[in-house]
Amino acid sequence: KDMDKRFQRLDQYSSDSIRQREQERLEKSVDDFLTTLDSLMDEFRNIIHENISHQTATEAHEPDDEDDELQSDTNGDPIMDMFMLGGNARPS
Structure with a gap:
């Protein structure tokens, strides 16, 4: 919600250059967040795969x-x- 509000506020900037710079900054923040989320999901999957590989077949x-x-x-x-x-x- 917070990011949506920030993107909506872009229209309030009177200067095109300030609006463009702020939009780029917000888009970079979103991209950084998504990259971090992807990294965390990859780490989570690796941990789960590691746990699966350590379990024996006798634990059916x-x-x-x-x-x-x-x-x-x-x-x-x-x-x-x-x-x-x-x-x-x-x-x-």
Whole structure:
């Protein structure tokens, strides 16, 4: 919401150069935020993959109805399945 308000305020600047500079600054802030978010998601996925690779095959999980429902919510992504199922999902 805050960023939306900042972008809406761009029209209030009387000088085109100030408006352009402020718009570039705001766009850079958004790009930096999205880059940071992507980086955090990559790190999260790496941690999850690492945890999956350390689990043994003897810790088999019997799926139940709740697991099926959660898996359908994650579109079959094994990483998100594991996250949603509290570490009990196994990649296919």
